[in-house]
Amino acid sequence: MREAETRGGLWQAVAVVAVVFALGATGYYLRTSALRDDAAAAAVGAPPSARLGDLSSFRVITQDTLDRLDTGDQAGAAARVGDLETAWDQAQGRLKPRDSAAWTDLDGKIDAVLGELRAGSPDQGAEQAALRTLIGALGWAAVMG
Incomplete structure (x- = not known):
């Protein structure tokens, strides 16, 4: 029974890490896209x-x-x-x-x-x-x- 509990805790930890990673990667992608768009607008002389x-x-x-x-x-x-x-x-x-x-x-x-x-x-x-x-x-x- 103890081994099953350890395995369940491990899967929960893996799931939490995966969710945190996915959210972080999404946030990073959205922010870099916004910065790239701002830089492109500035490069073409946008006010x-x-x-x-x-x-x-x-x-x-x-x-x-x-x-x-x-x-x-x-x-x-x-x-x-x-x-x-x-x-x-x-x-x-x-x-x-x-x-x-x-x-x-x-x-x-x-x-x-x-x-x-x-x-x-x-x-x-x-x-x-x-x-x-x-x-x-x-x-x-x-x-x-």
Whole structure:
């Protein structure tokens, strides 16, 4: 009976070691893949915002805002930029943990857009410049997403 107990304990230990090894190997593979993807994106000149994932919905809203502004619809542009603010705020919990620095950079650009479009005396040139800067920052992420 004692030999059977020893053999059972040995099999349990082997099983635990195998599970730990499998989990460790999987974690190692996933982490090295993520690092390789980050390195590849950096090698081709991807901006940090690419690490935030798919930002195409923010680019669409920003482009819509610019299109309205370009046609002289200041009120429509101001209303549409509110959609950008709402969507960005709702996505903060999902995006910021991925890359806090990239999120903060884009957040600053969005704040600049909001400030320009909500200014007491709007300057269409400054509004357009802020929107184009934001579109440029979102552009790569929209392709990479």
